[in-house]
Amino acid sequence: MKRIVDFRSDTVTKPTLAMRKAMAEAQVGDDVLGEDPTANRLETMAAEMLGKEAGLFVSSGTMGNLVAILSHCRWGDEVIAGDRTHLYNAEAGGASALGGVSYHPLRNNESGMIDLVDLEQAVRPADGHYAPTRMIALENTHNFYGGLVLTPDDIGSVSNIARSHEIPLHIDGARIFNAAVYLEMSVAELVKDADSVTFCLSKGLGAPIGSVLCGGHETVERGRRMRKMLGGAMRQVGVVAAAGIVALETMVERLGDDHANARRLAVGLSKIPGISIDPDSFPTNLVFFTVDTDRQSELARCLDERGVKVLPRSPRWRMVAHNDISTDDVDYALDVIDNTVRDFAIS
DSSP: OOOOEEEEEEOOOOOOHHHHHHHHHHHOOOGGGTOOHHHHHHHHHHHHHHHHHHEEEEEEEEHHHHHHHHHHHTOOOOEEETOHHHHHHHSTTTTHHHOOOEEEEEOOOOOSOOEEEEEEEEHHOOOTTSEEEEEEESSSBBBBTSSSOOOOHHHHHHHHHHHHHTEEEEEEEEEEEEEHHHHTTTTTHHHHSSSSEEEEEEESOOOOOOOEEEEHHHHHHHHHHHHTTTEEEEEEEEHHHHHHHHHHSSTTTTHHHHHHHHHHHHHHHHSSEEEEEOGGGOOSEEEEEEEEEEHHHHHHHHHHTEEEEEOOSOEEEEEETTTOOOHHHHHHHHHHHHHHEEEEEEE
């Protein structure tokens, strides 16, 4: 069988044996009635880990962010978010299409932050001409900028402005545990100034399905109604929530291994002629680079045929380290990429 290593995303991870066992043996009930003990345990565990009052299991990070927006905002309101964030760029415009909420994008700088002066000026005055600003959103780690990490000080500086205007701060923390591991701190300390946070179980934590929205009781209870409205209220959901519990219990600390493998990958790529990359720009598990060829699609297809799957997003390519990628997989991929790029340079 041909060897295949898949670097396209950490969403391609397969559930571990412990997760599969927990799923098979999960105690379940009707979650819409609040009677699924495994889902309830996951929500409580997640809230406690993030230092929030309550949690809500949702099917995906996109749903988690949308539920958060619909919980904080009403029809005709506005959300401030960075112009390079996943919430603004890659979630199908759900807040506008389904909630009547408009986006107010601010320029993200190269650290993944938004300028505080820009933010202060962007908050709408109490004037009937404007859509009221009802939520501010940050992303941590920041996907577009290669998994860069926002610190508690970064988050706190935005929170100070948000609170001065009585506006909730939401964090799209799809990979928030990667950020916490990189900073060597608890995730609760990292997000202490946020009013709500979503995080994905199905990325670096390796579960097959799901995300959790955490925040205050009122936000989460409104979110539960929004989840129902979106068709996301599931019944015996403990079957998949069980994998999320295992993920939180066993997969957080090992994220440092992914960061080390990403670093190894980035350094290796920097030694391949025709590839441009700054290895020091990628602190967590995401790696971005450019390839000097006008045959991008053909090169990506050739790598795929040779067993190395990457995500060739123009103008940069992305590779992601995760639980199903070993150090040996990284070295194997580097050999394949080196040989393939050289073949293209010659042909």
